[in-house]
Amino acid sequence: MIFQKALSPAHTRFLVEGNQDTVAGYVVGAGEVAKLSAAQLFEAHGLGFPGSPFDPAAEFVDVLRFADPLPVYVTTPVAPEFVDHPPFKGHGFTAWEGGFAPLYFLDECRIPVESELWRVHADAREELVAVYRDVARGWTVLPTSGFAQPAARVPEVVMGWVAVWNGVRFSADVLVGGAEVMLAASTAPPAGVTGFRQTGRGCWGRIVPIGEVDEVFELLARCRFEGQPFRITAVAEQDGQRVFRLSYTGHDSGVAEGLGLNKADAGVYWTVVPETAVTDVEFVQNIPQNLPTRTTS
Structure with missing residues (x-):
């Protein structure tokens, strides 16, 4: 399935110009x-939530279209397990005048390769404005998009796809078709390791046949904060201590707001806390099936 996610103008610029992933x-x-x-998409995507930055009379709405990620990140939002503000209704569907469709919720994960950002206008005309290539190359903007060139920003190593090639671990993406893997290094590879080129994203990338790769897996780092479940999406140093950026995965807006979490979008909450404030940290390797790596060939 190809999923579609609506993005506000501010979110779109943050994502594309900031080379977020x-x-x-x-x-x-x-x-x-x-x-x-655009007006129908406002209803279909449930964009009238409290504090919404979306305008129902806007001339366009931007939507990100991407191949379905791993099932571990996709939830059918049904009450009482899933709690949120209106227009969320808790029955697993969304509706607009003249139609309805199944609704899904996606916990924060890396954007799949070759995802496309489309601008849908008031008359339903569509315009492709940007493409997320992969973990090494990041975003490419079209000349008519109005976006500035994406900034240099290397990917986080605590989430997303990972490949082990020649005994070295890289951030990675399995490219469309499944026959090749893009390797991404945040710093220049050591002398003697050839074939890497620096990308506009600020990292070094190389494409290798998947049969040359020792391992491929998707990394999920999770923990608990104040007794609630979170995904660790970034790690940084601040004031001499390690801090984690956490994305809430408990799917209860009341709990999230009671904890004082930042609201990024309907149902999407995050915070930054010291490493010492979290418990039950674990790292899970989600291993795809039927990839012809060295370990399976």
């Missing part, structure tokens, strides 16, 4: 809402 929130099947106008 994660996505989270309510999504629908792109085919289910094809040919809808």
Whole structure:
């Protein structure tokens, strides 16, 4: 399935111009809402939530279309397990005048390769404005998009796809078709390691056949903070101590707001806390099936 996620103008610029690479929130099947106008998409994507930055009379709405990520990150939002503000209704569907479609919720994960950012206008006309290539190359903007060139920003190593090649661990993406892997290094490879080129994202990338790769897995780092479940999406140093950026995965807006978390979008909450404030840290390797790596060939 190709999923579709609506993005506000501010979110779009943050994502593309900042060369950010994660996505989270309510999504629908792109085919289910094809040919809808911007106003209809406002209803279909449930953009009238409290504090919404979206305008129902806007001339356009930007939508990110991407291949379905691993099932571990996709939830059918049904009450009482899933709690959120209106227009969320808790029955697993979204509706607009003249139609309805299944609704899904995506916990924060890295954007899949070759994802496309489309601008849907009031008359339902669509315009491709940017493409997320992969973990090494990041975003490419089209000349008519109005975006500035994406900034240099290396990927976080605590989440996303990982490949082990010649005994070295890299951030990675399995490219479309499954026959090749893009390796991404945040610093220049050591002398003697050839074939890497620096990308506009500020890291070094190399494409290798998947059969040359020792391992491929998707890394999930999770923990608990104040007794609630979170995904660790970034690690940094601040005032001499390690801090974690956490994305809430408990799917209860009341709990999230009671903890004082930052709200990024409907159902999407995050915070930054010292490493010492979290418990039950674990790292999970989500291993895809039927990839012809050295370990499976």
